[in-house]
Amino acid sequence: MILARHQEVPCTDWFISFTHLGKGDAARAITAAPLLLAWITERLAARHAQARRLIHGLGVLPVPLLALVVLVIAASQVNAVIELRDVLLRVLGVFVAYLLFAACLGKLLGQLFRLDVYRARTLAFSFGTRNSFVMLPLALTLPEALQAAVVVIVFQSLVELFGMVAYLSWVPSKLLPEPPGA
Numbered sequence: 001m002i003l004a005r006h007q008e009v010p011c012t013d014w015f016i017s018f019t020h021l022g023k024g025d026a027a028r029a030i031t032a033a034p035l036l037l038a039w040i041t042e043r044l045a046a047r048h049a050q051a052r053r054l055i056h057g058l059g060v061l062p063v064p065l066l067a068l069v070v071l072v073i074a075a076s077q078v079n080a081v082i083e084l085r086d087v088l089l090r091v092l093g094v095f096v097a098y099l100l101f102a103a104c105l106g107k108l109l110g111q112l113f114r115l116d117v118y119r120a121r122t123l124a125f126s127f128g129t130r131n132s133f134v135m136l137p138l139a140l141t142l143p144e145a146l147q148a149a150v151v152v153i154v155f156q157s158l159v160e161l162f163g164m165v166a167y168l169s170w171v172p173s174k175l176l177p178e179p180p181g182a
Contacts, residue, residue: 014062014160015129022171024125028119074154081151095163099166106120106121106176120176124167125171129164
């Protein structure tokens with residue numbers, strides 16, 4: 001496995017989990033993870049079959065745990081969500097459009113650089129988990145910035161989570177399917 005060069009790290013827990021579940025190149029996705037923990041995990045898995053099974057089983061755990069955390073945070077902001085529902089409906093379209101753009105960008109770059117379908121899927125999932133680049137400028141321009149920004153940030157995380165769940169079906173089956181004869 002190639003060690004990662006200095007690069008921006010996406011939301012690694014979602015990115016790696018959804019790349020693995022979406023049949024992307026999870027091994028390459030892991031190279032974008034923080035190197036100290038990734039290196040230790042790889043060494044343990046290489047030496048011990050039991051550790052390999054445990055690591056594989058834990059691979060999907062971040063998704064439900066993060067969903068639970070985000071939903072608990074969202075529940076704590078119910079009054080603010082109700083007050084800001086018009087704003088949230090407006091930014092929902094931007095967040096969904098970003099997810100569609102990110103997946104298509106992964107496919108386009110995969111074709112441009114002649115990457116195999118697994119690496120192209122990895123790009124799509126990586127770009128899709130970088131929705132914060134869209135969210136932060138919007139959150140900073142909202143009225144009553146602090147309260148609205150917190151609600152928009154949590155809302156963006158929920159949209160991203162459900163978007164990644166949608167990617168699991170759409171990316172490997174429709175956007176970047178297995179090549180014929182694979």
